[in-house]
Amino acid sequence: MLHAGGTSVTILDTTTATDAAIDVDSRYVAHNYSPLPVVAASADGAWITDVEGRRYLDCLAAYSAVNFGHGNPEILAAAHAQLDTMTLASRAFHSDRLGPFCRALAQLCGKDMVLPMNSGAEAVESGIKVARKWGTDIKGVPAGRGNIIVAQNNFHGRTTTIISFSDDEIARRGFGPYTPGFRAVPFGEADAMADAVDHNTVAVLIEPIQGEAGIIVPPDDYLPRVRALCSERNVLMIADEIQSGLARTGRTFACQHWDVVPDIYLLGKALGGGVIPLSAVVADREVLGVLHPGEHGSTFGGNPLATAIGSRVVEILQRGDFQARSAELGARMHAGLRGLVGRGVVTVRGMGLWAGVDVDPALGTGKHVSLRLAERGVLVKDTHGSTLRFAPPLVITADEIDWAVGQFAAALADMPGG
């Protein structure tokens, strides 16, 4: 069955359960998001069911945190087993789950060590601290003088330090004073990055493919040139693979599309299997070895429940079937979306089951189109302006992709002026 027995429903004429849930949210939940008027109640595979029993094909996958599908049975089995055993010990003691998880993840990344954290933003913050400490302890940069080069239009999270080097005014305005020590250069321009590096540069921090900016794939020479620049100038290359990594683009890491190995991987989202926040900084001993007891930590970071789940996620990734699925079905999704160019779609970008779609602005904003699409049973999220992101759970089937593309075509045709 596709959406609501194949009939489209009008979400704007919401019924009681939806209205009631949204009313409670608007009274008691801080208004830091502007969600679509869909109240999710359960989910399975690539589908979300709302409080009215309507089914939606999830083409967001919680911003890639649900890469392996809602309720993935292998991941739930690991979670259930650990729930009955031990959930939290804190890092004050060892746990029998942490070491095996870090060993497996380090091996997956081809690195020596793992620093476990919780949210993606925490992994980014931790990566910044590690790079600064490496700068003073190993590179010999005077304390407090290290700088980090970032890309314009980046998205690395929303903590105070991270928004300090964002150029998204909505994320920044009113939240100063900002953390110094960052320089932003255009994404995709290796020459501009080379010009920005000086003897106090400790790291370059980039998303290999910019996610929130609209799934922006850089020119083919970009990441190899950034890699070479970092090696030549003794600067750490930090790849934020929190959204692009863990099979989303058809490879374990997006950097692999260009045969690039960064010095530091930042991972999150899908690492927790869509069940629990789990993030990580992964690097060699000469980098992560700069941390000593008391210099960094987190009560929940590396907890037994999260790491039991993370170990299962690493096992799944070692098999490679989700990467293959993303590559194969991604080609189908991209072909379908490209078929809509000239029929309401201006551009399609991306890799694997990850696409940024610019809709003709004359038809409306990305938010307008995503509302129409939700009415047709497909959930997507706009990024900026008229750009939509398609990032379904990697368990989606070929038929479901074709159906989603068909609904997208119909939604575009429904738009005033479509």
Ligand SMILES: Cc1ncc(COP(=O)(O)O)c(C=O)c1O
């Ligand atoms: C590339 C990237 N880095 C970091 C983050 C922040 O992750 P979190 O929301 O778990 O803090 C995100 C979230 O979308 C992201 O896309």
